[in-house]
Amino acid sequence: MTDSTEPTPTGGTSSGQPLRIAFSPCPNDTFVFDAWAHGRVPGAPPLDVTFADIDVTNGLAEARDERLDVLKVSYAVLPWILDDYALLPCGGALGRGCGPLVLTRAQETPVTAASLSGRRVAVPSERSTAYLLFRLWAAAEVPGGVGEVVVLPFHEIMPAVRDGKVDAGLVIHEARFTYQDYGLHRVADMGEHWENTTGLPIPLGAIVARRSLGADALRALAEATRTSVRMAWDDPEATRPYVAEHAQEMDPAVAEQHIGLYVNEFTADLGEDGYAAIRGLLTRAAAEGLVPPLSPDALSFP
Template sequence: MTPSAETQSAAQPLTISYSPCPNDTFVFDAWAHGRIPGAPAPDVTFADIDITNGMAERGESDVLKVSYAVLPWVLEEYALLPCGGALGRGCGPLVLTREPGAAKDLAGKTVAVPSERSTAYLLFRLWAADEVPGGVGEIRVLPFHEIMPAVRDGLVDAGLVIHEARFTYQNYGLHCLADMGQHWELTTGLPIPLGAIIAKRSLGAERLRELAETIRTSVRMAWDDPEASRPYVLEHAQEMDPRVADQHIGLYVNEFTADLGEDGYAAVRGLLTRAAAEGLVPPLGPDALEFA
């Protein structure tokens, strides 16, 4: 039997799941290492975004970093927190190919994507609806770190990449066919919604507000003393060049990480409304994004 918010001990660790990517470890470092007075102790699980999306659908963690694209399936059980996530400008997913080309060249082709319930995939599908006559062909889901090698080796015709691949795809001899974020920004004027932080509604409104403040504090502490988080970031960065890790943090941790604000919420609503109109996600209710 699940304990109520009233009977759940404040000292009981909260289960939290996020990726080992530099932006997440940077954001959560202070909280994960007990440097925030009065904050609940987090029991951290590292998992790639496709895994955490599935965990959210199964209700397997108290707090998770997920794709904004998965929200329509989980908002009955989880609340969107107004901080800690990833939105921004100039940080969207890229479509990569072995040779330079144009969007029309993808018609009927095989494209590798990191997840069919990722924000990257929604942005890709909205872009393709506008730019690829007749649509793409087979969609193949691969772990994001396998996508660039698959494109390079000719196993797929193109790949949709995220995260640090923006900075490293040239190392694989690949070309950027299109920037999904650029298309989104040009057509909407809004920032690009990528990753969200969600928490179980059963924790109760007061505790959700406390969690949001804990995450904001962790973000501010990381900004105030970036070197404090460096060991944690590099430990989990999968042998990433420290300079790439710094670029990654600089791109994905910004003012929207501290607070979604009006533009952030508008971006999330805009993405999910357009995706619902294309039949990619279920429609959201009018109050679905309301915080505690």
């Protein structure tokens, strides 16, 4: 395995060779892939894992990096990559009540959405689903829009808001459980806005694989991913060492909350509601000129 933000050119996908995959060290990803990464999924090829922040994996997918076969990316990046990558119908992060938050420093007079007009905001990636949801929200709720947007690794955003380096921050992952520890105030929940305006679940992170692997291999990857998810649900204790190793300083209770929120029925299978949410987000974003339009069969799986 490789624990870095840069993939190493090892292996491949021919018989006996490892499948080269990149995903984040966040608890939901390590929980999902624990069984497979440790050789417990019957018949699945070994994994060569690269751990990388979502902004890095988005960039690797857009660059068509041939050193990787499978990546965890933002749904927001799909319109730029689906000619070369297929969306797997499982393994990702999509659900309800799990949207990104907009945070500011706590003040006697709480900051409102309208008061963010022209302000400096930190975001985890300009290609992230979080940022796409944020732009759709800001277009409706922030008169004139926000000001400068600064891209920071997600774990640096709350300290930057706390220390006054930015006026507000868009946060993801376990930050929804810990932001009060930084003395921060929640201005808005992007997921609430999305669910209230569409009635659909919130699409966050997707698993994609190179189409050049072939239809049979893609179907096998999807089945191995589903099996890994189900094995984690059946024996969550077995996943804890892998989760704890890569969650680093995260409180174990927060890691459990993180997994409980982001690993759900949509992780095992997107289903009709999942696909409707993805199409809804990307269609709405395309209508606003934020992403290229999708072709009718762009989300189809072999």
